[in-house]
Amino acid sequence: MSVDQFFASRMGRMKASEIRELLKLLDQPDVISFAGGIPDPALFPAAAFRDAMARALADGQAGVSLQYSTSEGYPPLRRWIAAHMRELGVECGEDNILITSGSQQALDYLGKLFLSPGDTALVGWPTYLGALGAFNAYEPNYDRLDPNSNRTAADFAAQAEAEGGRVKFAYLSPDFANPTGVTLTKAERENVLQMARDLDCTVIEDAAYQSLRYDGDSVPPILALEMQQQGDIDACRTIYCGSFSKTLSPGLRIGWVCAAKSVIDKMVLLKQAGDLHTPTLNQIAVAEVVADGFDDHVDTLRNAYRVKRDRMLAALERHMPDGVDWTRPEGGMFVWMTLPKGLDAAELLAEALRSVRVAFVPGAAFYADGSGRNTLRLNFSSPGPEQIEEGITRLGQVLRKHLPET
Template structure:
C-alpha cells in the first residue's frame, strides 16, 4: 500500500508579506545589468571598483597578521560597535571619539539602519535629483515621502532647498556631496555652508554619504558637511549631520567594512538596530582593515586615484570626439562616474537596446530619480574600463546616439 500524505491547504504567501516588504522593489539596475552582461559587451554600466588594483597580497598578509595577533578572538563574536583599533583610527582622523563611530557591514547597511531608526511612515525625506538608487531602495520600506531637490553642476541648488524647506516639514536630507553617484558632481563649499545653516535652522537631519571623497584626482579637497558642522559647534554630540563612509571604494568592497560617524544618541540607536540586524560586522574583516589602514590604505588610495583620473580623462576626451555637440556630460574631479544628458525627448532605456546591439552598455538615468523623469540621461562608469574599451565603447555609443537623434529629426 502506498502512503499518501494528507493534502495541506496552501498558504497565500504573497498575501502574508508585510506592507514594508510590499514597498520593496527589485533594483531596476540589476534587471538592466542582466542585459549588459554578455561577455562581448563593453559595459560602462556597473559601478565596480577596478579589480586589477585590489591589494590581494597585502590583504592576505593582513589576515595572517590578525590571526596571529588575536588568535581565536579574530574568529569569535565581537562587539556590535566594532573593532576598537579601527574605530580609534577613524575617530582620530575625524577629531572625535570612538563613541561617535559605528562600524557597519558596508555603508549600504548603514543606510538601511539609518532608515530604520530615523524614518517613520510619511516622513519627508529630501533627496538629490538624481541620487544613489541604493539609498532610495534602503529607505523605501520605512515609508518615506520623497521630495526631490534640484541640482546643477555645483550640486544641490540651495536656493531651491530653502523654498522646499519652507514648503515641507522634512525629517532628513540625504546627500552625496563628493563625486556623486550617479552624476560625478561635487557640492561647492559655499553651498555646503548654506546647506548646513538651512538644515539646522529648519531642524532637518543630514545624512552625508561619502564613499568617494578620498578619490579626488583633480582640484582641491573640500571639508565634509560633518567637518564643517563640527567646526561650527565644536561638539560631536551636537552635530545634526550623520556621516557615512566606506572602505569599499578605497580598499576593497568584498570585506564589507564601512562606518557611520554621528552624535552619541544616534550611535546608541544604531547599535541597537545593528544588534537586531547582524550582531556585528565580521570580526576578522574589521581586523584585516585595521591592519591595512596605516600603510596600505594611503598607498592604495594614490594608486586608485591615479588610475581613475587617467580613465576619466580618457573617457572625456573620447566623449568630446564621439558625441554630437548637443549631448552634455559632466567632468568629475573624482570618483567613478560621469553623467550624460541627451536632448529632451530622447529615451535612454530604448537607446540601451540599440547600444547593446553595438556591444556597449550604460545605465539609463531614470531609476536614479526618486519621483521619475530623467529619461534623457545616462550614467557611465570609467573605473574598470581599459583604454581600448573606452575607445571602442564610446565610439559605438556615439554612433548609437547619432542614429537615435537623426531618427527624431
C-alpha cells in the same frame, strides 16, 4: 493560497536594483560595461589582505578573528577611523564611530532610525538609487534637495505636513556624487546646513567617494564645516557615512558612521538587532591594511582612475553627436550624460546591448519620481582605457542614428 497577501505594505515600495541586474552582464565577455560602480579589481591590495588574514588566523589569533565581537566594531579599526576623521577636520573619538557592513547598511539603519511612514526625506534629483532602495522600506515621501534652490524651510515643512509627516533628513553625496559625479562647493554645503537648521532635521552625508579626488581643490566635509560652527561633534546634526568599498575592497563590506554619540548609541541597538556585528576577520584585516599604507594605496587609485576619467572625457568629446551633454567630474567613478528630450535611455540601452554590446545605467532609476528618462550614468573605474575608447565609440554610433550631426 499565495503568501503574497501577507506581505507588509512596505514591500510595495521595494524594487529590484537595475544596477544589480546589469552587473550580470559582466559575465558576458563581449559586453563593454559602463554600468556598475565597480572598482578595478586589478587595483585591489590582494597581497596585503592575504598577509593580514594569514596573521589574523595564525595560532593564538583565530580565537579573536573568528569569534563574536562587539556591535560597535573592532576597536583598533575604530581608532584608526577616528584619527582619519580628525585629519578631515572632524574632531571625534572612538565612541563616535560605528562599523557597518558597508555604507549601504548605514543607510538602511538611518532610514529605520529616522523615518516613520509619511515623513519626508530630502534627496537629490537625481540621487544614489541605493539610498532610495534603503529608505523606501520605511515608506517616506521625497522632496527635491537643491542647495541653490529659492525654496525656504517653511516651504519644505508645509509640503511635508500636507503629506502627513515632517522633514526628517537631507541626504546627499557632496563629493563626486553617484550618479552625477558633481561636487558641491563649500557655499552649497553651508546652504544645506543652514536649511537643516531651519528645518530642525538631520543631514546624512554619504562620503563613499570622498578620497577619490583627481584634480581641483578639496572641500571640507559637511560634518567638518558643522564642527567649525558647533565645536563639538555631539552638538552636530550631520551624520557622516564612510566606506572602504571604493578604496580597498567592496567584497569585505566594511563601512562606518561618524556622528554624535547619541546617534551612534541608537544605531548600535539597530546593529545588535540586525546582524550583531560586522565580520570580525574582515575588520581585523582592514585595520592592518590601512595601518600599513592606506594613503599610498589611495594615491595609486587616484593615478589610475584619473587616466580612465580623462580617457572617457576625451572619447566623449570625439564621438558624441551634437545635443548630448555630460558632466566633467573632478573625481569619483561616474560621468552623467543628458540626452535631448524625447530620447529614452532605457530604450537606448536595449539597442546598445543588441547592436554594439555596450551597457550603461538608464537615469530614471536615480530619480525618486522616475523622471529623467533622457539621462544615463557611465562608469569609468571598471573598464580599461582601451575598452573605454571602444565602448564610447560604439555608443556614439548608436546615438548618431538618433541624433545626426547638423
